[in-house]
Amino acid sequence: MVPFNILVAVCLIYVCLLFLVAFAAERRAERGRAGWLRSPIIYTLSLSIYCTAWTFYGAVGYAARSGLEFVTIYLGPTLVLVGWWLLLRKLVRIGQAQRVTSIADLISSRYGKSNLLGVIVTVIAVVGATPYIALQLQSVTLSFGVFASGTPEGWALPDQSATALWVAGGLTLFTILFGTRNLDANERHHGVVMAIALEAVVKLVALLAVGVFVVWGVADGVGDVMARIDASSIADWPLVPGRWIGLTFVSSAAVLTLPRMFQVMVVENSDERHLATASWAFPLYLMLMSLFVLPIAVVGLSVLPEGANPDLFVLTLPLAEGQGKLAMLAFLGGFSSATSMVIVAAIALATMVSNHIVTPLWLSLRAGGARAPGDVRGLVLMSRRVSIGAILALGYSYYHLSGGSAALAAIGLISFVGVAQILPAMIGGIFWRGATAVGAAMGLVTGFLVWLYALYLPSFGAGGLLSEAILRDGPAGIGWLRPQALFGIDSLDPLLHALFWSISLNTGVFVAGSLLSFPSPVERMQGLAFVNAFEHDPGARGWSRGGAEAEDLLTMSQGILGAEEAQRFFQAEAAAQGTAGYLPETTPEFIERLERRLAGAVGTATAHAMIAQFAVGAAVSAQDLMAVASEAQQILEYSTQLEAKSEELARTARQLQEANEKLKDLSVQKDTFLSQISHELRTPMTSIRAFSEILMDPDLPGALQQKYAEVIHEETIRLTRLLDDLLDLSVLENRKVQLSVKVANLHDLLNKAVQAASNTRPERSFSIRREFSAEHMPVITDTDRLVQVFINLVSNARKYCDAERPELTIAARRRGGRIIVDFIDNGSGIPKASQRLIFEKFSRLTDTARAGGAGLGLAICREIMANLGGTIAYLPGQGGAAFRVSVPVRPEVAAEGEAA
Amino acid sequence: MTRRVLLIEDEPHIAEAIRYLLVRDGWAVASHGEGRSALEVIRREAPDVVVLDVILPGRSGYEILEELRADPDLTSLPVLVLSARGQSSDRALAEGAGASRFIAKPFANAEILAALRQMAGA
Structure with missing residues (x-):
């Protein structure tokens, strides 16, 4: 037999091993060598926390009491995993896209980041999971007890409560150490996942070993076991289709909505493709786990004395056969099942409690507390640790208060039905855009209350939390409100009854509430992102x-x-x-x-x-x-502060309006430009049309014929020049000019310009003063373009200089890498207000339109100079109109000048 | 009795074409080439009809027209507005300012003649 001390020692060694594995995995992940830690097999093994002590020990008990029905508990998850592409894939995709940290976070996020929903889901999860944690503590305690009672020397059975307390304390420590080491954005815990994967292997090996021993060691092989099954009462259990369907549904729902399952399946998932492996590997694991359940149950019933607890056959059979080491292995298997469940459940629940209840509360309590983010991280970590402690304390208290009663045995399924209440809001949330927060909250609360009233409270038995009178006659004698026969339906078994009413009322209220309420904008956005997860x-x-x-x-x-x-x-x-x-x-x-x-x-x-x-x-x-x-x-x-909000909005609106004004200005500029072009084109066309019609008159005297034909000719040239200018300007403005760079003497260029400008009208006496000796210097540029600018300036002076004896002085000199040429006349100059305007398009200043241009000349000059890397500017204060042209001696100088 | 028209138009070629048309049609034609003193010239010449360009040096045709309509003696003087901008919005602008007729450039000679004959007859 195994002495208690050795048992404790083995447990401690096992826990230390888990610590080491978890620690090594964390270290590996920290060094970025997560590699095989993220393999699909590890992922699949981590899903095995579905198999808790309740399934490890309890499945045999279940089989001994109710025959094959225990299979439904494995059937649900199998269906969900096999059909992974239908639901799981979407959940995992959404989980990763939205950085979901828990199932409460998923629901809250989907419905417009409503914290109320987060709180509701958290409460449901905690209420549902607490008895479940208590159940795990109980199973560990009971299994200790088995060893104690089996010892002939009768080592004193330690206080059971104390054992449970030690276990709870140890689990708290482990969970805090590896579950809250840091705040990972993705809430992934490599160490924990690795440890529970190891535990998954241990429990599978343990159960298989016990099974093999039972079939070939106790019984005489497969044939004998089959015969015993046929002979036993287990074969007599009828299959009740309603219960099978109901239980399969509950276990499928639970695998999706249990916080710990959501944690390992969605939150810890690092690669969507792992689902494909898990879809066959996890059902295989479940199948192996259930393979020897019936044989152990049947052999246990026949070998062990009447009244032995079938929930402990896995332990008591090897013990009864004197297989201490096998029993020890089975004990470790059960221990693994219990601890892995408690650890992950505590992490998942603590995340929810901390994120949705503690942190918001704490932040709102210290009003106006705008702290640095680092402080909040510390706060969150601390609140997680406290939450883990609190959750395990709750589980322990529950265990302690219920006194390890038989009520605990049924708690597994009751718990499943409880968390299944999250299913409608979850499924609706990811497939139906119309689902709203109001609907979800109402549905969840309805389902939760029905579950509490019809299943949870009555589970403590008559006279427990509900009085016998209420159970029998309904509250205040209202018959149709009897907890286990709502609305007069009393033919169903209590579990199915509660499942039916809670889920259908939940779903009905959820759908109705969603249809009748109006989703907030954030909800719409989130709904869209969730429902169309694959299109995003x-x-x-x-x-x-x-x-x-x-x-x-x-x-x-x-x-x-x-x-x-x-x-x-x-x-x-x-x-x-x-x-x-x-x-x-x-x-x-x-x-x-x-x-x-x-x-x-x-x-x-x-x-x-x-x-x-x-x-x-x-x-x-x-x-x-x-x-x-x-x-x-x-x-x-x-924003709760209305004023801050409206200020922000006003600023945004103002910025948008400013942008709008700019666009309008641009649009006005464009319209003005088009309108000016239209005017400039129509004017010569008017003369041309009028005089052509006049010329059609056969009685027109010959002299006038000649004169009017000349006018038409002149206006045609004006039109052509206007079109040329416009095209030229558009090319120059877009900087698409092909420059043909040549070397020339500035003196020659000025000569050319003065010569070309001399035929400008009006023909009147006009003198030009130049200092030829200063003009002899080389310039490398597009000489034709430069001459075009010079011609423009000279002919402008000829046209507009209003002096009695008009005179233009052209002065050239070199300054640095640039050539400066000034054109100064002796007229009255350009009024100060107009000096900035003259380079704009169509900015003709003179009254007489007879100048001949369309007002594009200086605009073109400015663009040409910009293309040549030079400038043209008006020089104020020179007496007459004065322009300065500055051009780089070589094109490279222009580039350097710009860079400098 | 000879009908008298005053041309207010800064483009000499256009003014010359209209003048030729009207003289041949038997009108007495006076013309003026800028905006600032246009109103004085109108009062001095007291024409039967005015042909008014919109874009004039010194002052726009619409401004002249508005001031003219504000003068009780000139309220009913027929004014033909000639504009190098021919959109419907320009027509509305001219009519708003008090134009009796609106003709866009370039025009048909017969169109101008018919309009002026009708305006002087009315």
């Missing part, structure tokens, strides 16, 4: 796809107008169209009205751009616009 790969969003348009427009509008305002507008529009619901048809009229409405807030140009994204489905990322809208809208949503 970066850059692959299809906003313009049919049907979704009105929703998308609403979401965007809410960001700009505010939720209420936008919803009112949309509802009014829908009503006007006679459309049921709150989303109008996206007719062109509606879109136009919406655009105007938005324009009131952000200006027309922006509003149009935003609408166009949705109406046309442009290539530019609609996601970005949504992000902008959502940010603005989150400000609306979350």
